[in-house]
Amino acid sequence: MQETVIQTPARLHFGLLDLHGGLGRIDGGIGLALEQPRTVISVKRSRDFETFCPMEPGFEERLHVAVQAVCDHYGFSAVAVSIKERARPHSGLGSASQTLVGAGLAVCALHGLSPGAAEIAGLVGRGGTSGIGIGAIEHGGFILDGGHRFRRGEGSKSGYSPSSASVGVPPPPLLARYVFPPWDILIVIPRGEGASGNRERDLFEEACPVPAGDVEKMCRILLSQMLPAVLEADLQTFGAAMEAYQQYGFKVFEAETQGPLIAECAEFLRSGGGCGVGMSSWGPTLYAFGDDLSPLRDSSERWLAANGGGEVLLTRANNSGFRILKGM
Structure with missing residues (x-):
């Protein structure tokens, strides 16, 4: 085999569950794998290590380090990695x-190995805070991860930090994964960026710990409303639970880092019939659920065009995880 091509799903992150830590665990959270956007990666045998990411050349060095780590761990020879598609x-x-773990999985597939996404994530330094992306890549669907041990010795986290600043912390356990109903999912991405790097680390330190009462309310919403609604395909209850979940904990702080445009866009989605409107991770991506969101997609495109531009996608949940497109 000379080439492997893999696709990995984007994910929505609905919010970290416990950034209080009073029960000896931290992080945890819920999220959902998407059919679109996706990341598509090609890996070929090569004389030298090469990485190409034309949509973000500044990411190539980070990609190179990750691929080198995977090859060194398994004893593989050099490869050339090219990113063909990538979520913004x-x-x-x-x-x-999606890119780093996907590249590692593709490298292994090229050599006839099929390790789990969590194993690759540990090698490339992902999953130190959230396990949603790893679960989305491996399994797809609606994901609940169990977070990390907190200040309890070796292998536990000692502070509040994002994945990028949680070096050496293993990915969290997957507590639950459910097939998500075939609802429309509208993705709206206004201009702008979410927090990352040093800014993201500083914001964790500023916002944490969150009140224990917020964590308790989020757990109740999750267990008594949201998860049953997913299993029963109850759109209205799911939407109400999603809106309620985002009123507590770290998600409130994440929303405050974005400007008024994001809040205005979210309200536009609600007024247009979107159900369970929220912001993924640090944003600026917003989402809404519904039975038929084609009209809202069209009106959202017009709204964005009049408010600085951006991207609109109408998609559904990915319930299968990553796929090998070539090289099986």
Whole structure:
């Protein structure tokens, strides 16, 4: 085999569940894999290590380090990695994990191996805070991860930090994964970026710990409303739970880092019939659920055109995870 091509799904992150840590665990969260946007990666055998990411050349060095780590761990020879498609970076869709973990999986597939996404994530430094992206890549669907041990010795986290600043922390356990109903999902990405790098790390330190009462309310919403609504395909209850979940904890702080345009866009989506409107991760990506969101997609495109531009996608949940497109 000379080439492997893989696609990994983007994900929505609905919010970290516990950034209080009083029960000895931290992080945790819920999210959903998407059919679109996606990341598509080609890996070929090569004389030298090469990485190409034409849509974000500044990412190539980080990609090179990750691929080198995977090859060194398994004893593979050099490869050339080319990113063919990629979700917009720093937009709340998890493009870094999709690219780095996806590249590692593709390298292994090229050599006839099929390790789990969590194993690759540990090698490339992902999953130190959230396990949603890893679960989305491996399994697809609606994901609940169990977070990390907090200040309890070796292998636990000692502070509040994003994945990019949680070096050496293993990915969290996957607590639950459910097939998501075939609802329309509208993705609206206004101009702008979410927090990343040092800014993201500083914001974690500023906002944490969140009140324990907020965590308790989020857990109740999740267990008594949201998860049953997913299993029963109850759109209205799911939407109400999603809106309520985002009124507590770290998600409130994430929303405050964005300007008024994001709040105005979210209200536009609600007024247009979107259900369960929210912001993914640090934003600026917004989402809404519904039975038929084609009219709202069209009106959202017009709204964005009049408010600085951006992207609009109408998609559904990915319930299968990554796919090998070539090289099986």
